Amino acid sequence: MSVATANPRVRSGPRIRNAAGRAGEYRHIRVRRLSPVIGAEIEGVDLSAPLDPEVVEEIREALADNLAVFFRDQPMTAAQHKAFGELFGELHLHPAAPHVPGFPEVMIIAADADSKRANGEGWHTDVSCDAEPPMGSILQILECPPEGGDTIFANMYAAYEALSDRMKAHLDGLTAVHDGEHVYRGLYANLGVADKPSYPRASHPVVRTHPWTGRKSLYVNQAFTTRIEGLPQEESDALLRYLYQHLQHPLFQCRFKWTPDAVAFWDNRCAQHHAIWDYWPHARSGRRVTIKGERPV
Numbered sequence: 450m451s452v453a454t455a456n457p458r459v460r461s462g463p464r465i466r467n468a469a470g471r472a473g474e475y476r477h478i479r480v481r482r483l484s485p486v487i488g489a490e491i492e493g494v495d496l497s498a499p500l501d502p503e504v505v506e507e508i509r510e511a512l513a514d515n516l517a518v519f520f521r522d523q524p525m526t527a528a529q530h531k532a533f534g535e536l537f538g539e540l541h542l543h544p545a546a547p548h549v550p551g552f553p554e555v556m557i558i559a560a561d562a563d564s565k566r567a568n569g570e571g572w573h574t575d576v577s578c579d580a581e582p583p584m585g586s587i588l589q590i591l592e593c594p595p596e597g598g599d600t601i602f603a604n605m606y607a608a609y610e611a612l613s614d615r616m617k618a619h620l621d622g623l624t625a626v627h628d629g630e631h632v633y634r635g636l637y638a639n640l641g642v643a644d645k646p647s648y649p650r651a652s653h654p655v656v657r658t659h660p661w662t663g664r665k666s667l668y669v670n671q672a673f674t675t676r677i678e679g680l681p682q683e684e685s686d687a688l689l690r691y692l693y694q695h696l697q698h699p700l701f702q703c704r705f706k707w708t709p710d711a712v713a714f715w716d717n718r719c720a721q722h723h724a725i726w727d728y729w730p731h732a733r734s735g736r737r738v739t740i741k742g743e744r745p746v
């Protein structure tokens with residue numbers, strides 16, 4: 450059964466709140482939405498240059514309104530990428546991924562003909578296995594495949610709001626286990642990275658409240674979330690299966706087509722993303738900085 454058939458609220462449209470309310474109200478940047486619910490391209494800013502605090506604040510507002518924002522044609526060195534990330538908070542160190550030499554905060558994203566797996570394929574929020582998962586990620590793709598390699602983003606406020614009141618009540622107060630072990634073990638072998646003895650695991654609320662907006666969002670993801678605590682395994686499996694199917698509904702999504710030097714900045718607390726690995730044996734590579742977050746509540 451399709452999500453839309455199972456949940457008439459998803460079909461009804463008006464119950465899906467628009468992500469952005471202020472397109473056109475920015476003084477320093479231009480913001481062009483990619484879909485009614487998530488994603489906007491920002492123009493009028495050079496990310497490699499020192500930015501005025503008012504510009505930074507407008508980017509932060511655009512992120513809060515749109516959950517994922519995109520910038521085209523932004524050549525940056527690793528140092529400039531790091532400096533841009535630091536405007537939004539302290540940077541996170543990835544528990545498994547390789548980094549640019551000399552820049553432990555700048556993670557390398559790369560897949561090619563030798564890859565057995567690709568980073569970010571499958572729906573997830575970054576490093577949700579950490580006790581304090583990252584608030585946001587800033588990815589720059591430097592090398593694009595001839596076709597494909599897009600990333601899809603989905604609005605988890607909208608996914609939560611489209612659930613029935615009965616389901617919302619059922620999820621209220623539940624927590625779930627997020628495990629990095631099966632995600633990270635061997636993931637970076639093609640890049641010559643040896644595995645660590647263990648990877649993080651954490652318990653988080655199934656529905657979290659965003660610290661900036663006060664809005665509730667669905668916070669389970671297919672990559673990291675292994676079970677809902679306090680439910681029999683079969684019930685947990687069935688409920689997670691339903692939630693994963695529900696949150697993948699196209700009504701909650703936008704799709705970003707990369708061009709060399711494009712940058713995506715997404716909020717891991719209220720958005721999920723899925724990097725599509727449809728370009729093998731071609732190569733795709735880039736760099737990511739990740740901004741520290743808080744314990745989900």
Ligand code: SIN
Nearest residue numbers: 558568569600724737
């Ligand atoms: C990621 O999850 O950071 C990777 C996203 C992408 O490569 O598009």
